[in-house]
Amino acid sequence: MSAPDPLAKLKALSKSSDSNSPFRHETEDAILKKLLDILMRVPTGKELVDKSLKNGTKIKILKGQTEFTFSPETNTLFIGLPAGQTSPKSRMLLYLAMGLEEARQEYEGIKRPNANLPNDQFSRLHMEKQESILYIMCLISYELIKSLGLREILDELAKMGHTKLYKAFELDINEGHVQVKV
């Protein structure tokens, strides 16, 4: 694959993003298709997507620099990509899985804690939810790497600051503490 001219890519920053909506990403459908096609090729990804379809979770690609967020009120997962960009980042596969895990928590009754709760209860509920989301992140990473050879996921985990966590997860698998399907 030939490398694009860096100057041309910089000049493209000044171009219009060609979209009517200020929020919905202009290539939402194509990006979602790519992400779902890949995620469904690994067991945990397929399971998460199947559950989300069954429970009516909507997935939208939002313009901007956000990572991902789930709206319990509308059962919608939002994943961000800056306007004008057409190539989904591999990190978005992790965000998709993590967001779908939060959706699963919601419809299985593990609700986002109310901001009015005392601080200790609020933090504890947050941490419990986050623990399972990070577990899914590690599991999906492992499956993407082992099944599809997507080793660039390791770069993404490093950029997200989760290298140590992932190494510990891999160690648990190697020592038989965690069972995976790949």
Place this chain on the structure above:
Amino acid sequence: MFRDKPTVHKVNWQRLDKSAARHVLEHIATEVDRGLFPEISTEVKCQALDFCKNFMLYRITNYAAMPSFRMDFLADGDNFYYLSGAADPIYNVNKRAPIALREDNILNYLDFFFSNVKSEDGDIYVVRDPSSLPFMSSLPDAQRQELNAHHLKPAIEFDAVQDAYIVKTTMYYAGGLMTAVISVNTSGEIDFSDLQLLLSDMTHYFETRTAEDYYVSA
């Protein structure tokens, strides 16, 4: 992350009171999912920009989401332009505000622009001082000295013919260091020329794979 810290986002945030925050949330609720910003867990704050008289930077953050979820807008209180990652919202505000660029705020404008307009190749920023770059300490002495010798401290001049500020500088782009000439016209539109690798043997700092490559291998 290799970065010189831009100053533009770091100071002078003003948190809006409940009534003013509700006014902002009502303005943006028509198109964005209302559930993204429950009033009880959402903070709205704003910051003046020294290159923009009538518009401010608004940051809306839902702290109940994990990770916390935020959206940034340029707004005059009634008109909100979502910072989408493309240049359009900034350029549209520049026409409307209008933008007021000067020699002493042009670098702030570039910091703001590159913080909010994103390339496929990741972060871009103007490097004011190479000694602040984290990887400097890991470079061999000879290479560090060469980098310091070739570093182009941001130099700004106004070109009356082009009606634009011309900034010659070292910049971080695509995971490496380059020198470039950045032209910023009086409407705030940005163009680049004369892009050169700062050191020819620093290519290992560059991201050579594109996002598409990732998917080809999948």
